[in-house]
Amino acid sequence: MELPNFNQLGFDYIKTPMRFVAEFKNGAWNEGFLSEEENLIVNESACVFQYAQTCFEGLKAYTTADGRKVCFRPDLNAARMADSCRRLMMPVFPEEKFVEAVRMTVAANRDYIPPYEIGASLYIRPFMIGTSPVLGVIPSSEFQFRVYTSPVGPYFKGGVKPLSLRISDLDRAAPRGTGHIKAGLNYAMSLYVTMDAHAKGYDENVYLDPGSRTYIEETGGANVLFVTKDGKVVTPKSDSILPSITRRSLMYVAREYLGLETEERRVGVNELEEFAECGLCGTAAVIAPVGKITYGDKEIAFPAGMTEMGPVTRKLYDTLRGIQLGTIDAPEGWIVEV
């Protein structure tokens, strides 16, 4: 297969040569194997199609400054997928085997990991589906676990442009599902509200807690971080958001590398004006600055981040990127060589 032009990558599926496939039958996972076949043949009545029994993970492999090929904290993706599986009545794929499957898949597609200089990476997508045919609403009895990869470009291609977000009442009638698991069902539920936000000129929709609709949750696919005017890093505490690995890592970096105070607590919508900086965090961007959030007839601007990354956002970004790319010493276990 011909290698893609690493300089022209966006965020689109590009087939790579190998993927890992394991199957669950008669109550047990088989060993799994690497396959060249990217297409699946699955029964039309499979639980994944009818009742959305599926979950996924997302992480990246990079080339470090000194030429190593690495992944960032894959053990946390394994643990989170295990949680998603338990919630969706799917059999956990053993966590150590998950990490091994990720390493095997990346190693098998090694040539597709972009070089260090470009800022691009190899995106890794582990997922699981319920494959047995069902008509009544019951969990599948057979499953497939797969890991495939696709090279992707840098998030900040063509420079940093702070995001414009909005909070809407639309998601009161069209909620995004149950955000604390990483599953397609939440994304399906968020499409309507997100596309509406795009149509009105916003980059993302910010969800409020479904109960009281007074606290900030997260966006469709990223957690939120705030920086107070006195330099404290704050992130919303909620049981209904997805525990972002990037967010947890950034909070650690803020405390242990930058000596900043951190707080995980409920964040009220009426508090937004108090913050100096805001960012969205996730594997895709690490942290993307937010310039403003529109809420009803109010437009809340974050003065430090209107045209570029605010100073604290920038430090968080540079430090975590440095850790990932091997120019800053990483905490034990964060960087896994493939």
Ligand SMILES: *Cc1c(COP(=O)(O)O)cnc(C)c1O
């Ligand atoms: C994947 C995801 C995130 C980001 O998590 P990371 O582990 O940092 O990539 C945040 N919110 C939702 C809903 C997600 O699906």
